Amino acid sequence: MIAVRQSTLLRSLAIVVAAALILLLLSGELSAYRQLQLAEGTYFFAVLAGLTMLIGLSGQVSLGHGAFLCVGAYTVSLLIADEGWALAPAIAAAVVVSCLIGLPVGAAASRLRGPYLAGATLAFAVGLPALGDKFPSLFDGENGLTINPPAVPSWLGANFSLEHWQAWIGCVGGLIVLFVLLNLYRSGLGRSFRAVRDDEIAAALCGLRVGRMQTLAFVISAGCAGLGGGIYAAVLNLATPSAFSLTLSLSLLTGAVVGGLGSLTGAVWGAALLVLLPNWSNDIAHSLSLSGNVSDNLPQAIYGVVLIVVMLAWPSGLQGGVRALVGSARARWGGNGGNEAKRIESPEGGGEK
Amino acid sequence: MTKFIDLTLNGISTGAIYAAVALALCLIWRATRIVNFAQGAMLMITTYIASAVINSTGSYVIGLVVALAAGLVLGAVIERVVIRPVENAPPLNAVIVALGLYTFLIAFAGMIWGATPRAFPAAFSIRGYEIGGTRVLFAPNDTFIVLVVVAVALGLAVLFRATPLGLQMRAAAFKPEVAQLLGVRVGRMFTLGWALAALTGAIAGILVAPSIFLAPNNFDPILISGFVAAVLGGLDSPPGAVLGGLILGLALSYVSGYEGSALAPLAALVILVLVLMVRPGGLFSATAERRV
Numbered sequence: 001m002i003a004v005r006q007s008t009l010l011r012s013l014a015i016v017v018a019a020a021l022i023l024l025l026l027s028g029e030l031s032a033y034r035q036l037q038l039a040e041g042t043y044f045f046a047v048l049a050g051l052t053m054l055i056g057l058s059g060q061v062s063l064g065h066g067a068f069l070c071v072g073a074y075t076v077s078l079l080i081a082d083e084g085w086a087l088a089p090a091i092a093a094a095v096v097v098s099c100l101i102g103l104p105v106g107a108a109a110s111r112l113r114g115p116y117l118a119g120a121t122l123a124f125a126v127g128l129p130a131l132g133d134k135f136p137s138l139f140d141g142e143n144g145l146t147i148n149p150p151a152v153p154s155w156l157g158a159n160f161s162l163e164h165w166q167a168w169i170g171c172v173g174g175l176i177v178l179f180v181l182l183n184l185y186r187s188g189l190g191r192s193f194r195a196v197r198d199d200e201i202a203a204a205l206c207g208l209r210v211g212r213m214q215t216l217a218f219v220i221s222a223g224c225a226g227l228g229g230g231i232y233a234a235v236l237n238l239a240t241p242s243a244f245s246l247t248l249s250l251s252l253l254t255g256a257v258v259g260g261l262g263s264l265t266g267a268v269w270g271a272a273l274l275v276l277l278p279n280w281s282n283d284i285a286h287s288l289s290l291s292g293n294v295s296d297n298l299p300q301a302i303y304g305v306v307l308i309v310v311m312l313a314w315p316s317g318l319q320g321g322v323r324a325l326v327g328s329a330r331a332r333w334g335g336n337g338g339n340e341a342k343r344i345e346s347p348e349g350g351g352e353k
Numbered sequence: 354m355t356k357f358i359d360l361t362l363n364g365i366s367t368g369a370i371y372a373a374v375a376l377a378l379c380l381i382w383r384a385t386r387i388v389n390f391a392q393g394a395m396l397m398i399t400t401y402i403a404s405a406v407i408n409s410t411g412s413y414v415i416g417l418v419v420a421l422a423a424g425l426v427l428g429a430v431i432e433r434v435v436i437r438p439v440e441n442a443p444p445l446n447a448v449i450v451a452l453g454l455y456t457f458l459i460a461f462a463g464m465i466w467g468a469t470p471r472a473f474p475a476a477f478s479i480r481g482y483e484i485g486g487t488r489v490l491f492a493p494n495d496t497f498i499v500l501v502v503v504a505v506a507l508g509l510a511v512l513f514r515a516t517p518l519g520l521q522m523r524a525a526a527f528k529p530e531v532a533q534l535l536g537v538r539v540g541r542m543f544t545l546g547w548a549l550a551a552l553t554g555a556i557a558g559i560l561v562a563p564s565i566f567l568a569p570n571n572f573d574p575i576l577i578s579g580f581v582a583a584v585l586g587g588l589d590s591p592p593g594a595v596l597g598g599l600i601l602g603l604a605l606s607y608v609s610g611y612e613g614s615a616l617a618p619l620a621a622l623v624i625l626v627l628v629l630m631v632r633p634g635g636l637f638s639a640t641a642e643r644r645v
Binding site for chain 2: 119
């Protein structure tokens with residue numbers, strides 16, 4: 001136990017193994033539809049975890065992460081459809097390509113602050129998918145690229161459904177991101193990111209290369225988004241320019257902030273929100289049997305209102321709300337939670353100021 | 354050569370509209386340090402109101418006046434009800450609230466007016482002027498657009514530079530606590546900033562509506578261009594917003610005209626990145642002092 005507490009590597013490994021066991025058991029119990037939702041949740045988690053690290057730990061905002069999801073999905077689709085690669089190496093290649101594209105973007109971003117960074121990344125999110133329209137021969141223009149769904153391995157038995165397999169693929173990807181980021185949060189690099197976030201000049205005086213740290217954080221988070229894009233291609237088997245609109249980038253930011261910035265648990269909340277909230281609001285809208293225009297638009301209206309209400313009720317996101325609830329419960333019933341409360345920054349708890 | 358002149362004229366009139374949206378964003382940024390992503394949806398609502406009034410009364414002027422009044426009220430109400438609680442929260446919270454507001458307003462418009470695009474009347478003829486036997490891509494309505502935007506920009510400049518109210522607004526934005534100590538009603542100034550921004554946005558909406566048709570989502574590209582223009586010029590500077598709008602309008606007009614409209618978003622990205630690499634705070638940014 002002590003070894004697990006003291007070694008970051010063992011600790012993250014234990015968390016990842018526990019999460020894997022839960023997901024393994026859970027995915028078998030779900031219906032095919034829910035399994036598909038789980039798979040969707042995993043690619044959202046991969047992107048949100050990277051984004052929440054970028055915003056919460058490194059203090060940079062990006063409105064353009066949908067573009068990296070796009071890069072990942074297109075890389076995987078192109079490699080599988082045209083080059084006949086297997087899924088796993090194709091997703092690995094998607095991570096590499098996203099990191100490579102993230103490098104110049106991150107280098108440019110490290111010079112910018114606040115709304116100017118937001119503006120530049122927003123233009124990136126709008127501009128990049130336009131490439132798909134400009135080179136229709138390579139990216140098949142508006143129609144996008146279609147790939148065959150990943151084949152279910154025979155050793156899983158004949159009854160193992162495609163959705164179940166896709167959920168597993170997604171979970172493996174999500175767990176890889178979780179493992180890398182858990183380690184990053186507690187590593188020297190993670191502490192350097194925090195130092196740069198809290199005070200750039202002081203960090204520079206301590207010998208940290210501020211620009212380099214920010215670029216690196218951007219590249220890592222682009223890589224996570226690229227992996228998310230790879231899972232996206234494996235789950236939806238389709239990559240079109242219109243799927244990676246600005247709306248997607250903005251809803252990713254929404255997921256990260258509403259989940260709770262800087263917190264990996266918050267990224268789980270955010271991913272669940274992005275997958276489930278549109279469904280719930282749809283169900284509510286259709287159960288009310290209203291007239292055409294109203295019921296068509298009610299889900300969106302509910303979505304908007306929920307965003308506003310969550311931000312007004314829990315300024316530090318859902319994870320902040322959960323933490324406050326747990327904290328007040330501990331205060332009421334005493335218990336030995338004192339040590340936990342005193343810990344300043346834990347990866348799950350988040351590094352948001 | 355004719356094509357070049359056409360594209361230039363077209364760029365000036367679209368640039369004027371970008372400039373108006375950029376001015377609206379700039380007003381809100383100066384007042385409350387919030388990038389208002391709901392601006393596009395807000396001006397969509399006021400334009401729908403204008404359309405409804407014009408249809409029922411038959412008068413463009415009445416529609417215009419009602420829309421401007423609606424803009425003032427909408428801006429003030431939004432600031433008071435949903436923005437005030439997040440003004441002291443982390444900056445991204447206000448962005449998410451604005452995005453929530455945007456989603457809600459789009460859905461709201463869809464509920465009331467439906468998704469079918471409608472035509473919106475232009476104030477003046479949209480047939481281009483005839484110069485020396487050739488028709489140029491610049492109509493009396495474009496003159497109207499440019500003149501209105503120039504008037505709005507000048508009006509705001511006079512308000513901020515030459516009136517006591519403008520001075521109070523600048524003080525409230527610059528140092529809220531100090532301004533409050535000196536008797537400025539800071540909260541009221543913030544509300545006023547939002548109201549003025551919504552008014553400017555309403556003007557932009559009415560000016561652009563004839564050329565894009567009226568539908569809940571049709572104003573999104575205008576907001577994006579307006580935001581890029583504002584960032585280009587420096588969010589703190591109204592002259593920067595106007596210049597940024599013109600630069601972007603001209604550049605996008607040339608790129609769409611010569612290379613096809615698919616490249617326009619990419620061109621906007623390239624211009625923005627080039628400008629921000631040289632001046633990270635926009636063209637009109639003041640040199641910021643950094644302290645440990």
